[in-house]
Amino acid sequence: MAVIWRVLSETYVFLRGLFRYKEILFWVILFPLLWYGLMVAIWGNPQANPVTIGVCNTDNPVNNTCMGCILVDAMNESGLFNVKMYKTTSDLEAAVSKGKVSAGLYIPSNFTSNLLSGFQGQVILYTVDTNDGRIASGYLEGFLNGFADQIRSQYINTSIEYMEEGNISIPPEYYNYTTKWLRLIENPLKITENTYTPPLIATSAGIKAFYAIAMIGVESLFVGLFTGVSSVIERKREGSLRVLLSNPISGTEILASDIISGMVAVALASITVFAVSLIVGARYQGLSPASVAVISLLLFIGTLFSIAVGLLIAPLARTPEGAGILANAIAWPVMFAGGLVVPKEILPEWIRGFADVWPLSRLMEDVRKILIYGVSPGEALYDAVPSIIATIVVLAIGVLTYRKLLERAIEA
Amino acid sequence: MAIIEAYNLSKRYPNGYLAVDNISLRVEEGSITTLMGPNGSGKTTTLNMLTGSLRPSSGQIRICGYDLWGDRRQAVLARMCLGYASQDMPFRGKLSALENLLWFGLIRGLSPGKAKNRALEVLDQVELSEYAKYRVDKLSGGQRRRLAIAAALVGNPRILVLDEPTSGLDPAARERLWRLLRELSRDKTILLSTHIAEEAERHSDYVYIFHRGRIAAEGSPRALITRYARKSSIRVKLVSSPVKNLMLKWKYYRQDRELTIIVDDPSSELPKIVETLLQQGLVLESIEVIRPGLEQVFLEVTGELLHGTASVSEVT
């Protein structure tokens, strides 16, 4: 029984101090929320942004009809474009070349009169050969083709009307073919669209879930490393090591008390981030008692791994400040290269290999599999076996290192 | 019966410095035992070793009969037997006095309920009950010291080990702390360190005089004084350091502008001393008669002043 209270002593001070020590509150609650907010604000919206198109419309109306104006109105209403109007072609060219707009469209003054009197309507596109530029001109061309389809439809309908009224005489034996072909020209392809709901990860709700899991992983990484790296050195500085050693608490129990309070910190941070993510609209799959249990286990192992790494590198630090630098020096690269906050898929090939073997990354990936991709907890757990084994091995070495370090601390 | 026994204790720090050099000591149950010595003489080093927080380079320590640095079972039993208030207790400043004591109770293995009861009890014992809810960093130096003692008491140990419990306190706070220690010593053994001779002399049953990592002398204050310092001394402070050797017929120690002259009968010899000094052209700043005490003892057994930094030349 006494052992239990001894190993919970650190958690007691941690919880008591949580709201009184600003730095603890920051690292446990504010830091992950801050990052979460940032990530969601930057990446949270998967809908394509409207492309910005510059338009110079000099079209002259004919009998109150302005085809150029109809085109521009349609562009505005489509929601695909953010249209910026320019008075002259040189203004438009300048805007395109300076990158103020992703593509430009010039509608000359005879656009309407040409279209109404049976001539080709002309427009001029200004495009830039960049990713953005290509996407913009692609959108624009597609849109113009749609507009052209409608004009074609109108001309064909009018032609067929004329034929039916006998205003255009066609030999009876060709009549059927002609109208049929005209209809085919009007619409040569019949496109049937089947629209599916996108997978969770491609939705805003899924991306918000993705980053919530990312932040939980980051918290586990930071708390774990700091716990492991400063367990002995910090205590030595503040003098609590002396006091602990003069009490009936063993080295292993001191370590256990740190691990538990670290776990409580990660749990608190996780619950906070999870709750906030639900408030801002994240959606998760497969939430069940079983999956929550497996996820907690995965998170526990992940944090344990980070602590173990911290323990391993702790002897390199001679001061608590040095320990802090050491932990940061590992945490930040792992945070990005480990695929915690950056989707693994967009990492360069050679970095992805790291995310594939770093146990914390793999474990967080397993958590994602359950919560975002709907993989069963059992399957995810099976997937986690190598990471669990790796964690046990690293932890065993970490504990040995810790014992040596503690031994060194007792010597002076 | 000796509740603390240490034999041939030495500590050489990893940097090679020999801070404690082959000392042996015994603390009788129920006594107040004091380690007295100047800064850097090895008191803290010794107390750390005796409380199980610093591994001795060599030697044996038994606490309540258990081997402090022995196997796990003995090590635990020995530590259960003592409570240590180090020179600067690592209290969490933003937690209350009660919360800090609860933390120490948990470390001791008490359940939260028991720890709380015990914490309230010891707060009462050290007269801090009304400050239970105060944040530790709002407590005065004296209150903090009493809280440190409370922390050492939480586990209800038979031995209290206190490193410089009165340093930095004003005379009133010091007096109050000593009253508390006397009170506690009724059912506890107290081992403490100090560099104040007057304190050691007035309050302790047994004194170990530390000097450069060794025990220079030991005994009850009375015994030490009768053996080493039966005579009084006269301390003279000069306005400036004398350039040449002094011609005095008394045994004296000199440190910079300060002379400590050993005399048999201060009242009859004082005028002669003043006369002699004036004859030699010296200008006096102050004169003080010092009754026999541990400070004298320290001077006699080490040849150095308890609070001196420079070395002392002895001329007879």
Ligand SMILES: Nc1ncnc2c1ncn2[C@@H]1O[C@H](COP(=O)(O)OP(=O)(O)OP(=O)(O)O)[C@@H](O)[C@H]1O
């Ligand atoms: N960790 C250490 N490594 C090396 N030397 C040390 C260490 N700790 C203490 N010392 C040295 O050991 C000597 C004894 O120190 P100690 O703290 O035991 O003295 P003390 O009698 O308690 O002095 P004070 O009255 O100043 O507290 C000092 O010279 C000190 O510099």
Ligand SMILES: [Mg+2]
């Ligand atoms: Mg000391």
